[in-house]
Amino acid sequence: MTGTSRGRRLWFGAGIDSAAAAGPPALRQAIQADRQGLDLFSVSDHPYSGGRLDAYAIVGVALGATERVAGLVNVTNLPARPAPVLARTVTSLSALSGGRVVLGMGAGGSWDDIARLGVPRLDPGAAVRAFEEAITLVRALSGGGSPVTFEGEFYRVTALEPAAVPAPPVWTGSVGPRSLAVTGRRADGWIPGRAADWLSARYRESRPLVDEAAVAAGRDPAEVATVFNLPGTITSAPRAATRDREGRWTGGSPAQWAEELAGAVLEYGASGFVHFPVGAEPADTVLGRWAQEVVPAVREAVAADA
Numbered sequence: 001m002t003g004t005s006r007g008r009r010l011w012f013g014a015g016i017d018s019a020a021a022a023g024p025p026a027l028r029q030a031i032q033a034d035r036q037g038l039d040l041f042s043v044s045d046h047p048y049s050g051g052r053l054d055a056y057a058i059v060g061v062a063l064g065a066t067e068r069v070a071g072l073v074n075v076t077n078l079p080a081r082p083a084p085v086l087a088r089t090v091t092s093l094s095a096l097s098g099g100r101v102v103l104g105m106g107a108g109g110s111w112d113d114i115a116r117l118g119v120p121r122l123d124p125g126a127a128v129r130a131f132e133e134a135i136t137l138v139r140a141l142s143g144g145g146s147p148v149t150f151e152g153e154f155y156r157v158t159a160l161e162p163a164a165v166p167a168p169p170v171w172t173g174s175v176g177p178r179s180l181a182v183t184g185r186r187a188d189g190w191i192p193g194r195a196a197d198w199l200s201a202r203y204r205e206s207r208p209l210v211d212e213a214a215v216a217a218g219r220d221p222a223e224v225a226t227v228f229n230l231p232g233t234i235t236s237a238p239r240a241a242t243r244d245r246e247g248r249w250t251g252g253s254p255a256q257w258a259e260e261l262a263g264a265v266l267e268y269g270a271s272g273f274v275h276f277p278v279g280a281e282p283a284d285t286v287l288g289r290w291a292q293e294v295v296p297a298v299r300e301a302v303a304a305d306a
Helices: 020-035 055-064 083-097 111-115 124-140 177-186 201-216 254-268 283-305
Strands: 011-015 040-043 070-073 101-106 148-151 156-160 170-172 225-234 272-277
Touching: 011 020, 011 225, 011 283, 020 040, 020 055, 020 283, 040 055, 055 070, 055 083, 070 083, 083 101, 083 124, 101 124, 124 148, 124 170, 124 177, 170 177, 177 201, 225 254, 225 283, 254 283, 272 283
Parallel strands: 011 040, 011 272, 040 070, 070 101, 101 170, 225 272
Antiparallel strands: 148 156
């Protein structure tokens, strides 16, 4: 979706390392993100890897140690976390944190790894159908109301009492055409796969599929935010080139970042960015530059254009 994001919320987040060895530093990064005014912290979900901490354990502990920042699992490995239990997890976190949760959801990748958990393997079409059912069921099991009975192709629940709190916003990591259509019909946000940015062919080819599905479902495409996972270096001095030979964003000075991201918001309708540090600099140093130099400058540039 091209166009501006004037009048809409902008999200700025920090990617947190989920490696088991990064436990205490990861928690400190979430606390730093909170204190320095970021909107969310993000952790990846690899429940089949003993070398990583459980994503929802990180989110729960970090939300308990913070006051304002939201937690996002980017994105939840749905086949390993069945929708009825996932609904209980995210609504519980929302209730305990005052609503500081965003639910990232994916249809499932790395099926060889997922199968090692004992989860039945689904073909791509079935995985997308299960993904859409899961979004529907998570929302049905949120926000109070009568007990829920659901008879789907993949999920069947009987007389389950919904949680009293509403479902959090749902952002997807959709990649293929069928899952992108689900995003347009059902989701509140989309995180382009493989760290694709607003100038990439992936974004240009994929976002129209989201928009078309939204319109077909009677929705305004603007209801589906685009939030970019964005790796890159934040340097103290300007760089001669901020993109590589393939055109992928690689980073630059805070001023170069601010100019680029403000353009992404104002020209391409971006709704947010989650920064992932690249390089050997200490994570807290890079996070400080992102939160205290880049993000305020982007917000100021967007506000000045309003």
